[in-house]
Amino acid sequence: MDFVKTLFSTNLLLSGATAGVVIHQVIRRAFIDLYPFTTTGSVAASHWVLLGVFYRYGEYSFWEANRRALTLVCYTLVSLAVNILVYRAFFHRLRHFPGPFGARLSKFWAVWQTVKSKARWYQVTQKLHEEYGDYVRTGPREITIGDPAAIQLVHGLKATVKKAPFYAALTDSVHTTDDPVFHKERRKIWDVAMKESLADYGPIVEEFTSILHQQLDKSLGQPVSANALTKHYSYDVISTLGFGNSTRFLEGETTDIAKKVFGAIERGVIAIGLLLHVPYLLTIMETFTYKGPMGEFNRWAANEVDRRKKVGNPRPDLLGHLLKNSTDDAVGRQLLDNEARMIIGAGSDPAASTLALLLILLAERPEYQSKLRTEVTNAFENNTYACGKQLPLLDGIINECLRLYPSVIFQNQRLTPPEGLTIGSVYIPGDTIVCLGPYQQGRDKRNFVDPDEFIPERWTTRPELILNRQGFFPFSLGYYNCVGRTVAMMELRSVIARTVKDYDISFPKGSNFDGKDFYSRIVDHFSSGVPQQNVVFTKRQS
Numbered sequence: 001m002d003f004v005k006t007l008f009s010t011n012l013l014l015s016g017a018t019a020g021v022v023i024h025q026v027i028r029r030a031f032i033d034l035y036p037f038t039t040t041g042s043v044a045a046s047h048w049v050l051l052g053v054f055y056r057y058g059e060y061s062f063w064e065a066n067r068r069a070l071t072l073v074c075y076t077l078v079s080l081a082v083n084i085l086v087y088r089a090f091f092h093r094l095r096h097f098p099g100p101f102g103a104r105l106s107k108f109w110a111v112w113q114t115v116k117s118k119a120r121w122y123q124v125t126q127k128l129h130e131e132y133g134d135y136v137r138t139g140p141r142e143i144t145i146g147d148p149a150a151i152q153l154v155h156g157l158k159a160t161v162k163k164a165p166f167y168a169a170l171t172d173s174v175h176t177t178d179d180p181v182f183h184k185e186r187r188k189i190w191d192v193a194m195k196e197s198l199a200d201y202g203p204i205v206e207e208f209t210s211i212l213h214q215q216l217d218k219s220l221g222q223p224v225s226a227n228a229l230t231k232h233y234s235y236d237v238i239s240t241l242g243f244g245n246s247t248r249f250l251e252g253e254t255t256d257i258a259k260k261v262f263g264a265i266e267r268g269v270i271a272i273g274l275l276l277h278v279p280y281l282l283t284i285m286e287t288f289t290y291k292g293p294m295g296e297f298n299r300w301a302a303n304e305v306d307r308r309k310k311v312g313n314p315r316p317d318l319l320g321h322l323l324k325n326s327t328d329d330a331v332g333r334q335l336l337d338n339e340a341r342m343i344i345g346a347g348s349d350p351a352a353s354t355l356a357l358l359l360i361l362l363a364e365r366p367e368y369q370s371k372l373r374t375e376v377t378n379a380f381e382n383n384t385y386a387c388g389k390q391l392p393l394l395d396g397i398i399n400e401c402l403r404l405y406p407s408v409i410f411q412n413q414r415l416t417p418p419e420g421l422t423i424g425s426v427y428i429p430g431d432t433i434v435c436l437g438p439y440q441q442g443r444d445k446r447n448f449v450d451p452d453e454f455i456p457e458r459w460t461t462r463p464e465l466i467l468n469r470q471g472f473f474p475f476s477l478g479y480y481n482c483v484g485r486t487v488a489m490m491e492l493r494s495v496i497a498r499t500v501k502d503y504d505i506s507f508p509k510g511s512n513f514d515g516k517d518f519y520s521r522i523v524d525h526f527s528s529g530v531p532q533q534n535v536v537f538t539k540r541q542s
């Protein structure tokens, strides 16, 4: 009975309802969801404070004081939730933007759409643009933009936006930070590291392409997984460029630890694809999985940093530069561990996806293999090819692959400055997350003629098929663009040029490859996940 009396106490009900209104007004513009532990801690702390107040100043037993404190906290939370939902639905500064009703209320709507679309959020946003236009509200404080006029304002060098809270949800690195000052300082170090070693990276990339070919020679005429082959290649290359220590996947001499680590990365990116809509869950996941599924990866990266510190490296590597430029304390050490993981995560998956797609696109189009072969053969000097070298059709094929299927398919979320952002006649209020991605722009009729068609000539002999070149930014743009772009292009050029020169690429006999179905199954987990596909390599007579 006491319990029922407490539960229906008018005083508690009114106090809770009022507290909900007040708290909502205070936190309305803040990203409290970025601090899940502080938020949960504050709720728990408020229960204990209220218990103390009721016990000390009210004439209640401990258990009654506890009941009243709990009831008041619950009423406050319910009132807060109602306030938040009503405000988001009808009074929010983004209320004039069209979009599905559920998206106004919570980002869990986007999580649900991701689940329903089998991790193809990029297809969901594409449909939303068709239904609602260029500016669609995809979250309580999020707008997805399809308007090409916004590209430079969101990603260009003069953009006033910064990285969105998603980036701050993960541990600090050059990529995962929303602090522009920290990013600028750290990015300078990465840029110098890349620039100083570029000439040394070329021969390393070529060496691994030779190893890849040695492996192909062992399985000529047999089905080979394009996904596994390119993943092994990109892991081996990036672990050597990054740490001076190849994972040796291509040669099949890898360790169990490396296998476990890279299995953990694959599971990790799937979780990121789902949870990037709710960054606070990413923070929680990262905290609790340090010793869990991703723990193996974290420990491996930390060991690599230790090993690299001890042994030095006669070959130039990225970590060597970062070591020289990080403080020798706990903060510097943590940053190095985070960036060691970054090197592998950012450096392997996107390059592997693009390489796999290039092999599949070429297997589908033997006519491009023969055109490319002519171009590449003429570019060989003394029987060698320098992967830094641009070739028109080769780069056209790579560009067309990245335009149609960008391997970082994430919409590069940004946050508008407090004064907001104006694009033509559209005003987006301050502190809004804006999403503008390479997939949607690459497929836009305002940027490309026949945008869904694979036409490499638009980059060579048919420039009239490109209406707005700015619509092509698979490596992003501006200050936050890809630091590894040149290395990535070296890998793509080296593998594709040399493979097409020496091999015919085809699908296994009787496989009836259905391109429309295959490409529609590409999934979106920050980088793109390419469905499993076998290809066959046949050696050409030189």
Ligand code: HEM
Pocket (backbone or CB within 6 Å): 174, 175, 176, 187, 342, 343, 346, 347, 348, 350, 351, 354, 406, 407, 408, 410, 412, 413, 474, 475, 476, 479, 480, 481, 482, 483, 484, 485, 487, 488
């Ligand atoms: C085909 C291959 C690749 C593609 C398509 C690609 C694409 C991108 C894109 C779109 C971004 C911006 C992401 C964002 O704004 O959240 C990015 C950032 C980044 N990429 Fe790449 N990338 C590739 C390969 C590489 C390689 C080989 C490395 C080498 C380590 C690398 C390192 C990075 C880093 C460190 C960043 C963060 C840069 C910053 O925030 O300042 N990427 N990449």
